Amino acid sequence: MSTVITRFAPSPTGYLHVGGARTALFNWLLARNMGGQFVLRIEDTDLARSTEDATRQLLEDLAWLGLKWDNETLVYQSKRLDIYNKLIDDLIARDLAYQAWETPAELDAMRDQAKRAKRPFVYRRRKYTEDELKRFKDENRTPVIRFAMDVKEYRFHDVTLGKDCVQHPSEVQDFVIRKGDGMPTYHFGVVVDDADMGITHVLRGLEHLQNTFNHIALQDALGYVRPIYAHLSVMLNPENGEKLSKRDRDRRIRKRAQEWMRSTKRTVGDLSASTTLTEARLTEWLNTDTIQLDLSEQPKVMKTVGLKESDLPEIMIHDFRKNGYAPEVVNNFLALQGWSPGNDLEQMTAEQMVEKFSLDRIISANPKFNRDKLKSFSTDWFSKASPERLLAAIKDYLSVNPASPLNAATDTQLADMLRMNAGFHVLAEVEEKSRFFFIPDDQIEYDPAAIEKTLIKNDRAGAIALKSARDVLASTTDWSMHGLESAVKAHCEQSGQGLGKIAQPIRVAISGSTVSPPIFDSLAFLGRDKTLARVDRCLRLPG
């Protein structure tokens, strides 16, 4: 049997989407499992949306996931126009393709009309009169090229569905293969390139199922061998049960903004004032699901309504990276969205997944993308990862989070952070709980609720405890984790207080919040001078 060749063929419109990543992963797993090749092709035939920057981001994400492609030079469809055009001209010469002159507006009107008449719209070849053709040319129209489909039943076998998929003749229509701008459509490019690259297995999302009839017709006309088709389920957003979409992030922000306005009795005007966006812009966004804020507007709104980056659903692979997931975990979890090795096996290395992968264990039902379980996988993985791998992971995390004060930390200090925060879910959590160490003493922001709860409440019991703890700390000679622990615990025993009564005020004093790594670790790391400075500053706080 010949070698298996699979491919991933994204269009470069931005960072890699989880759905795309899973498709890439499955193709990669199959190729590796069968000892074949996994190739990458860039489908940049949409001139308006494709950018070089997007291609760069795509490759970066794929590399981050560790999905290496085997073709040394990437195939760009935009560089293969001559090949497509020659083939299209041949098809025209054989009368298997033809010029179609309708404008997009006219096509819309035809669809509308069909819809009103409750008839399905199918485009079939029509004869233009001489007068019509003259008029189209006078109007400077550029025709598209459509493929002349034989009106008959089309059928192909799908491996993951384990059955034949059939299209009835009544559904058959002539689809566009060359656009008005001279570029081939997806349908044409994909068929030609898959054949040229010797693709044996096409694993792609279920949304392409109906396209496959067009593709096999084209393959027959062009004399290509048909690859094996395996359509993958679509990953669903658990919140609305629909296909995961970039828009889900914007939806979350909108929902929160509306809640914020309701609960704080604010108006669009208030939102506008604190975000510097215009009221008109905000109003249309709040009322229209299809309108999204752009990347510069989002953070402004998020800040005022109290949303963090990590509160948004991760949709792009880059989002997972920014929130501090490891690529191993993302791959593992993605592999389980529509595939299972059986035997209750879940957590696997890439090598194990490669070994176990097989097409007949792909699941055809659509999974809801459950981030809780991903997070749990992450917690588990980080707890087992080697110190070297953890250090590399947090450095990668910081490289995509340049604003974090942890960027100033040395490798040794980062290792300390990882150790102190053992049990963390994602690296963003390590960052959140450790950033206070790397912020200047006078820039620690004290959380008013924390101050109230641990220092002021009960007749300032916490503040009093902090004051006495300050003396104990100041007189501690052995400023190590153990030295501090024995000194503070002795003080607790002597004063008849639980450790909690002392530790919490100290924690708030040094970190500004009620949450931090274990207290003695934290004190030892922070050092005597900084600790005392922060405690003193805290004790001087008004109120």
Place this chain on the structure above:
RNA sequence: GGCCCCAUCGUCUAGUGGCCUAGGACACUGCCCUCUCACGGCGGCGACAGGGGUUCAAAUCCCCUUGGGGUCACCA
């Protein structure tokens, strides 16, 4: 709406006619651990969508209903 795909705990799934009183993981929850947030340990709750067949036997095969999803572009 037409066409297509799908259907086991809330979620991801194991299950390929008898090993099923349906297994695991996440979530939820009770207890334990504990200087905070976490981590961890031991328990608990919890599903074969409904209705017809086929069969000695059905979560598993067939049909219908219902429900969910996808798709109907000069976007991929």
